[in-house]
Amino acid sequence: MKFVKMSRKFWFVILLFLGLFGMLFISTYLYITDSSNRDKNFNISVIVYGNNSDRWATLKHGIDQGAADYGAQVTFVTMTDENDDKEQKRLLKREIDNGADGIIIAATDSNAMADAVANAALTLPVVLVETNIAGVTGLDYIAADNYSMGLNIGRSVILNSKEYQKVAVLMENRQRNSVSERFDGFMDSLKYSDYRIDLWEREESDSDLPQFIQDKLKTTGANIVVALDDSTLEAVIDALKTYDVTAEVYGIGSTNKIIHYLDYGLIQSIVFQNEFNMGYLSVQELFKDSKDKVNKYSETEIEFRTINRETMYLPKNQRLIFPIIQ
Template sequence: MRKRTIVSFLLIMVLLGASLIWISSDSVWNKKQKGTYQISYIARGKKTESWSTIEQGINQAASDLGVEITPIYLSSENNVREQISLLRREVENGADAIVIAPVNSQNMRAPIADATESIPVVTIESTVEELASLPYVGCDNYELGQELAREIIHSGGKGNKVAILQNSLGSSSIKARYQGMVEILQRNGMELFFWEIPDDPTQAYETAKILLQENTVNKAVAFDGAMLESLAKAEKDLSPPGVTTVEIYGVGRTNQVVSYVEEKVITSLCVQNEFNIGYLGVKTAVNMINGQRGENTTVNFSIVNASDMYSPENQRLLFPFVR
């Protein structure tokens, strides 16, 4: 009798243990089924409006896919040391994946390569050269630079002296836009001036204002939204009301930049589908967590001006918050 009791007790313990294992496994499975992954998004600058559309796409993807996003911005623009530290912190803290806009290609190569040994990493807007397996979501920035250069040549009538703002050239996206543009402008005999501009928007405005006053350029171009806004503001403040002395061109979107296009302070603007960059960056990260291979994804861009900014296609890029 005692032997049967012991056997029954052991059987009950085995069944109880199996039940606990099943409950634990089912809990983990349900967590993964519900998609409650922790994904960290690390920008390459401070939290400003120029990143707002990408973040909107990220948040929409988080809502659709049921993941949790930790948005992380730097304390100063293009601070590579801080971005490296934040990347390592998020890996150590147990993030399931990282979506990152690298500050620059050279310095971020080793830290990102190290991170990919532990978790999926997806680069957005900019990428890291020589990491062939690293997925990238963004536009073809070299082609973007060439198309904007053609727009400068064909749409402008003030002359052939072009000032190109130089900042953040360590970023692969900015560098590719710069290279694409310079190639086309030089090929077409434009006279180029290269202006070194600080990364901080306030300092960029003051520097651009001085350079616009000191030089006799006909056109000026910036390669990201914050710099473009600073350049356009400087031009507007220097010019008589309703008059643009220097034609302004550039890449990137903020509400003020859109307003400057409407006012014709900015002659032409190149805007990429930033909402899709954010959305597809998160989607790619989730796919990689689930064992799929990370693929490069190229998004569209468009060149707009005051005459066509309200076309249905361009409205979706310029006013992404109204969907």
């Protein structure tokens, strides 16, 4: 009887030892495999519209963090011209020819870039950020709800200004569907109000946007100016700082310049999206698609906020406005 008890105890110790050894072996294998994957030289090319790198600082920070976590190398490419789709097509081809393993792109023109992006997606993973591509399906798309962003900036106008005033909407960059959707949301928000809407659209001869805004403010009597993207909102700031004109300003964007003049009081309210998350998630989606060897469609909606001078320093807003120093 004593021998049987000893035998059972012996085999229990042996099985326990084997179990622990097996767990240790599996953990070591998974760690080595994971480290190997993260050390892989995966090259990401990020191609954005516009020639202002500050515009993309928060997105870039999110992408850099994602690249650090996943073990990737990042090439960040801006354009020399604000809205030249031909240049962006050349940059896309160049990055693919130079050996990019994945592309993150903010298209300068939703229609004009469609074929180039669709062709690129046949050979490597592509993730669209901020603005979608017309007629192209099956690609990852990461953005805020642009229509709702437009609605919210319209609600800010209603809540913070008197009705019966003239509201000027700058018709810039509507070749991007993100801006077009924001415009639709804004117009719907004021549909049943008593504001007078004035749509400002430049002619080819109006090359200087701040000058155009200044001229319009003097000739139309608009009290409120609305800009639906970062570069246009910055042009409104330049017009009001350079020329002897005044207006209430509302817009969509969150560059350092925009945040500064919101705090300064020149801008009444802004709507902005969480571009850090947009950048990080775009890297994550690229790795998923690369692992599966195919572009898998998913649409990821990121958060956005509406803030003014009084609410910008609330902790929940500071985290998004100043992610780089958090």
